[in-house]
Amino acid sequence: MASLVDVQKKFLAAPKFAVVGASKDQTKYGTKVLKWYQTRDKDVTPVHPKEDELEGAKAVRTISDLSAPTETSVHIITPPKVTLSILEQAKTIGTPALWLQPGAEDEAVVSYIKENGLADKVIYGGPCILVEGDGILRSLL
Secondary structure, three states, rough: OOOOOHHHHHHHHHOEEEEOOOOOOOHHHHHHHHHHHHHHOOOEEEEEEOOOOOOOOOOOOOHOOOOOOOHHHEEEEHHHHHHHHHOOOHHHHOOOEEEEEOOOOOHHHHHHHOOOOOOOEEEEOOOOHHHHHHHHHHHHO
């Protein structure tokens, strides 16, 4: 089984990123995470069921609508019930890695990750990209 650091490096080494949970509310963590990627010049796509654009970036409705889903690491900042449906989609489309921000998982989500062989692809249980992301990026250089 891959270590947390290995999964984090795999996640941030992807050529593309998607953020599920960003909104027009500047105070929400989903929007802060989207801006984190934009500030670092990452190719990032917001995923939102209703919005066409967030923070100047064209949004898609679902992760299945991403232009290159098998090359896109997906960041999830949603309630656990929503997270579970995103994980199901991610498994189906072959998402390479996923990062669940604190609060995006519950026991059902963690069980799904373990029962579906996703533990080597999913970061969960507490790490926050806003805190740890820059250190991980430096380690990739």
